[in-house]
Structure formats: C-alpha cells, structure tokens
Amino acid sequence: CLSICEYQKPFVPIKPIQLIEVKAKGRFGAVWKARIGDSNKEEDQLVAVKIFPRQDKNSWATEVEVYQLTKMRHENILTYLGAEERENMLPYNAEYWLITEYHENGSLSDYLKSHLVTYLQLLKISEGIARGLTFLHEEICANKPAIAHRDFKSKNVLLREDLTPCIGDFGLALIFYPGRSFCDTLGQVGTRRYMAPEVLEGAINFSRDSLLRIDMYALGLVLWELLSRCSNQDGPVGNYMLPFEEEVGPHPSLEDMQEVVCQQKKRPEIKKSWKETIHLRLIVDTIEECWDQDAEARLTASCVEERISCHRSYTFS
Ligand code: ADE
Numbered sequence: 001c002l003s004i005c006e007y008q009k010p011f012v013p014i015k016p017i018q019l020i021e022v023k024a025k026g027r028f029g030a031v032w033k034a035r036i037g038d039s040n041k042e043e044d045q046l047v048a049v050k051i052f053p054r055q056d057k058n059s060w061a062t063e064v065e066v067y068q069l070t071k072m073r074h075e076n077i078l079t080y081l082g083a084e085e086r087e088n089m090l091p092y093n094a095e096y097w098l099i100t101e102y103h104e105n106g107s108l109s110d111y112l113k114s115h116l117v118t119y120l121q122l123l124k125i126s127e128g129i130a131r132g133l134t135f136l137h138e139e140i141c142a143n144k145p146a147i148a149h150r151d152f153k154s155k156n157v158l159l160r161e162d163l164t165p166c167i168g169d170f171g172l173a174l175i176f177y178p179g180r181s182f183c184d185t186l187g188q189v190g191t192r193r194y195m196a197p198e199v200l201e202g203a204i205n206f207s208r209d210s211l212l213r214i215d216m217y218a219l220g221l222v223l224w225e226l227l228s229r230c231s232n233q234d235g236p237v238g239n240y241m242l243p244f245e246e247e248v249g250p251h252p253s254l255e256d257m258q259e260v261v262c263q264q265k266k267r268p269e270i271k272k273s274w275k276e277t278i279h280l281r282l283i284v285d286t287i288e289e290c291w292d293q294d295a296e297a298r299l300t301a302s303c304v305e306e307r308i309s310c311h312r313s314y315t316f317s
Contacts, residue, residue, distance in 0.1 A: 017099070019049060023106065026155070028056040028171050033102055047081055048103075052096040052171075059171030060096035066170040067098075071144040076132030078158055078168030100168065108165060108222070109154035112229045113240045119232035119279060121163055123312045126223055126283070128165040129157055130305035133219060136167065137212050137301050139178065146176045148211035152218040153194045154225050154242075176208045192257050193244055194218040197265075197293055200258045213295040219304065220290030224268045227283050234273040243268045267291055282311050 015036050024031040034049045052060040060083070066072065067080035079101040086095045105111050108125070117125065139146045149156075149170065156169040172189050176182060188199055196217035198204050204214070221243040229240055247266060248256045260266045270287070274280045286307060289299045299307075 017047070017049065023048070024155075026050075026169070027151075028052050028059045034099075046102040048100045050098040050100070052098070054094055054096070056171075057094075057096055060098060062173055063098055063170045066147060066173050066175065067100075069144060069175070071140060074132065074135045075164060076128045076166050077135065078166045101166075103158045103160055103166075105159035105161065105163070107155045108157040108159055109225070109240075109242075111159050112154065112225055116229050116231040116237055117163075117226060119230055120315070122226050122230050122283070123308060123315065125159070125163055125165050125226060127305060127308040127312055129167070129219065129222065130301055130308055132165065132167040133215060133301035134305045137215070139176070142178065145178060146208055146212070148174045148176075148208070149215050150174060150211065151190045151194075152215045152222070153191055154222050157222065174211060182206075190214075190218075192252055192254055193242060193248075194221055195257060195261075196295065197262045198295055200254065200262050210295060212300070213298050216290050216298045216301065216304075217292075217295070219301070220287045220298075221268065223283060223287045223290065224270075227274060227280065227287065228268075230280070233271075233277060233280060235271075265293055279315070282307065 018035045018037075020033045020035060022030045023033050029050060029052045032049045032051065034047050036045045036047055050063075064083040067083075072080070081099040081101065083099065084097045086097055088095060133149070133152070136147045136149060138144070147170075149167070150172040151169060152167070157165045157167055159165055174182060188195070188202055190199065192200075194217075196214045198210070199214055204210055224243055225240075229237060231237060242250075244252065244257070244260060244266075246269065247260050267288075270284055274284050286299065286304055289297070290304065292298050
C-alpha cells in the first residue's frame with residue numbers, strides 16, 4: 001500500500017495510490033495520472049504522480065524544497081500534495097515520488113497542439129502565467145525567497161479546467177535564500193530551445209537578477225506560442241509549432257541554437273498582420289521586450305503582469 005503525505009506534514013500514510021496511466025515523460029522520469037483511494041468511486045481524488053529514478057534524487061529534492069517553502073501556495077503555481085521516498089524490492093533502487101494536483105487539460109503545449117485560443121483566453125492565460133512568475137521571482141518577507149525557475153517552457157505550465165495556468169516542474173530551480181550565497185556549478189541548464197542567448201553562449205553572470213532575466217526570455221517564447229494559436233487574427237492559423245521549430249526542427253543541438261539565436265539573432269516569426277492588429281500589438285510588443293538580446297532590457301514578470309492585467313480590464317469594460 002502506497003502513501004501520500006499532507007502538505008508540510010511528516011510523511012503520514014493516508015490512503016493508497018493507484019497509478020492509472022503515464023501522461024508525460026520528461027527529463028526526470030514520468031508523470032502518472034493516479035487515483036487516491038481504494039475504490040473506483042467518484043469521491044476518489046485524481047492526482048499527478050511524478051516518479052523520479054534514483055539518479056535524479058537531487059531534482060526531486062529541489063522540487064520538494066521549492067513546494068515546501070512556506071507561502072508557496074498560489075493560484076498560478078501547481079498545487080503540491082506530498083512527496084515520498086519509496087523503497088523498491090531491489091536494494092539501492094529507491095524511487096522518489098512527487099504528488100501534485102492533476103489537470104486533465106495537461107500542459108499548455110499539449111493544449112495548443114489541439115486547440116486554438118480566443119484573444120480573451122490568450123489574455124487570461126498570459127496574465128496568469130505572468131502572475132505565477134511574478135510570485136516565483138519575488139521575495140516576500142523572510143518566508144518566500146526569490147526563485148528562478150531555469151526551465152520555464154510551455155510544457156511546464158499546466159492548465160486547470162477553466163484554463164487558469166499554473167507553473168510546475170521546479171527540479172532545476174534556484175532558491176535565493178536571503179543572506180546566503182548560492183553556489184551553482186551548472187550554468188547551462190534548461191531546455192536548449194528555450195535557452196536565452198547568454199545561456200547558449202555560456203556568458204551568464206550568476207547574480208539573482210541575471211537568472212530571473214533568463215526566465216523572462218523563455219516567457220517571451222511561450223507568449224509567442226500562445227499568440228501563434230490565437231483564433232482572433234487575420235488569415236488562417238497555422239498548426240502548433242514549438243518556438244524555433246521552423247528554424248531548427250524538432251531536436252536542435254546546442255550549436256544549432258547558438259547559430260540561430262546568438263549569431264543570426266533570430267526569433268520566431270512575428271506575422272505582419274499581428275503587428276497591424278491593434279489588440280494583438282500589445283502582446284507583440286510584450287513578447288519582443290521579453291526576448292530582447294540584451295538581458296538588461298527585458299521586461300520583469302511584474303511588468304508583464306501589470307501590462308496584461310490593465311489591458312484585460314480595459315478589454316472587458
Ligand atoms: N502532466 C504533467 N504534470 C501534470 C499534471 N499535474 N496534471 C496533468 N498532466 C500533467
């Protein structure tokens with residue numbers, strides 16, 4: 001019988017967990033759709049279980065540390081339910097489980113593959129993502145240090161039933177505890193496709209602000225993915241493409257990304273019609289100010305949140 005623990009409590013077995021099917025495979029193992037409870041009744045809660053193999057224990061530990069920080073509860077952050085070290089039958093073959101809320105819509109990337117979004121949905125999703133990143137990046141008193149995600153991408157944003165986005169996957173995150181120096185030996189982490197030019201060039205300075213700006217570059221790419229699937233635009237909407245898929249294909253090497261992003265300074269295509277449509281213009285400007293080559297010129301998450309939120313209230317009024 002497997003167990004789940006409550007948020008921030010010791011690992012207290014409550015109810016058994018039944019794994020149902022694999023929903024996603026990532027860098028650190030697989031995410032399962034699972035059921036808590038011992039029957040197939042309606043009241044059984046569906047959860048997501050991410051199973052890390054033994055060699056990825058550090059990522060599991062980082063992710064648990066991020067979720068367990070007091071004050072890490074936020075509408076736009078994936079809700080943590082528990083974590084567990086599970087002994088397997090074989091010696092030295094423990095698995096590490098992370099249990100979170102389950103969202104049937106899956107990730108933003110999954111959703112955009114099979115759905116278009118209206119302009120109002122685009123604004124809601126973008127604002128929610130920016131709000132989640134603002135929360136992550138900010139330091140709130142002593143309880144919530146600033147955190148850099150370092151692997152921000154559309155696969156790491158989940159969509160609740162009403163399309164409210166929530167950010168997950170903190171296995172590479174860096175927590176900036178006040179008064180503590182942080183050491184990071186691995187500068188070039190994350191997903192190549194979403195790496196900022198300074199990361200691709202190995203030219204990062206390890207200050208807190210430079211690490212937060214790297215997340216903002218990736219936010220620009222995610223907003224582009226949303227805009228490219230927006231139904232309120234002139235002309236036909238193309239199939240879902242990952243950022244730079246047109247330029248570097250599905251499995252780019254580091255050299256491919258360096259060539260396109262650093263040498264050619266290219267970004268995913270912004271259609272002329274988007275720039276000419278007054279309501280899309282705000283999103284285009286925001287995207288371009290997030291993925292600026294010059295990291296210091298990039299918008300902050302709170303600035304993106306404020307811009308979109310003002311625009312959203314104006315659009316709804
Ligand atoms: N894929 C990855 N994490 C998930 C989650 N929490 N819910 C649904 N699908 C997921």
